[in-house]
Amino acid sequence: MLRFSLLLFRWLLIIQLFTLNVRAEPAAEQVIPLGEFSKATLANWEAVTFEGETQYSWQELDGETVLQAKSQASASGYLIKQSIDLEKFPYLNWRWRVEKALPALAETQKAGDDYAARIYVIVSGRWFFWQTKTLNYVWSSRPVKGQHWPNAYAPDNARMLAVRDSTDELHVWYQEKRNVLRDLQAWLGEDIKQIDGLAIMSDSDDSQRQTIVYYGDIYFSAE
Numbered sequence: 001m002l003r004f005s006l007l008l009f010r011w012l013l014i015i016q017l018f019t020l021n022v023r024a025e026p027a028a029e030q031v032i033p034l035g036e037f038s039k040a041t042l043a044n045w046e047a048v049t050f051e052g053e054t055q056y057s058w059q060e061l062d063g064e065t066v067l068q069a070k071s072q073a074s075a076s077g078y079l080i081k082q083s084i085d086l087e088k089f090p091y092l093n094w095r096w097r098v099e100k101a102l103p104a105l106a107e108t109q110k111a112g113d114d115y116a117a118r119i120y121v122i123v124s125g126r127w128f129f130w131q132t133k134t135l136n137y138v139w140s141s142r143p144v145k146g147q148h149w150p151n152a153y154a155p156d157n158a159r160m161l162a163v164r165d166s167t168d169e170l171h172v173w174y175q176e177k178r179n180v181l182r183d184l185q186a187w188l189g190e191d192i193k194q195i196d197g198l199a200i201m202s203d204s205d206d207s208q209r210q211t212i213v214y215y216g217d218i219y220f221s222a223e
Helices: 002-017 180-188
Strands: 031-035 045-051 055-061 064-072 075-085 091-100 115-123 133-139 148-150 158-164 174-179 194-203 210-221
Touching: 031 075, 031 194, 045 194, 064 194, 091 115, 091 133, 115 158, 115 180, 115 210, 133 180, 158 174, 174 180, 194 210
Parallel strands: 133 158
Antiparallel strands: 031 210, 045 075, 055 064, 064 210, 075 194, 091 174, 091 210, 115 133, 115 194, 148 158
C-alpha cells in the first residue's frame, strides 16, 4: 500500500508542477527547440525524482553529444515548462536509441509500469490540477507498436502510446515525428489547442531491472 501511494504521488507531482509559471513560446519561429541535447545543455529543464535516481549524463556517440539515461530500479527524469500553440506547431520531433531493453512487462498493470524511454506532453489543468492530462509516447517492452492504453496508476489523467516496441532494433537511432494535436484529439475527443510542457523519463523501478537509453534533440515544428 505504501509503494502504491508513493507511485501514485509520481503523477500527482507532475500535475502540480504545472499549475504555475509556464513559459511562453517564442514568436516568429518555425521550430521551437526544447531539448538541445546536442549542445550538452539542460537549460530550463527541472529534475524530478520519484523512486531512486536514473543516472543522466552527456555522452559522445557517433560524433554527436547526446543524453544518456541509465535506470537501475529507479524512476527519475527531467521536465520543461513551455507553452506550445499546437495549431501553429503541432509536430513533436525527437530521436532516441535503446541500448539495453527491459524484458516484456505487463505495462497495463502497476507492477509493469516501466518504460525504457518515454517522452510525454502535458496539458495543465492550472489550479484545477486534477484535470491535468499527460500523453506518454513510449518505447514499449512488448510488441504493441501503435497501440495505446490508460496508465496503470493514473488511468483518467495519463495515456500511454507505443511509438516503438520490442520488435525494434537496439543500438539504432530512430527519428520520430508525432502530430500531438491529432493524438490528443484522438484520446480526449476534443481539440486541445495548447500544451504546457514536456518531460522525459527512463524508469525501471516497478520491475527492478536496468535499462540504458540515449536521447537526441527534441523540438516542435510547424510541419
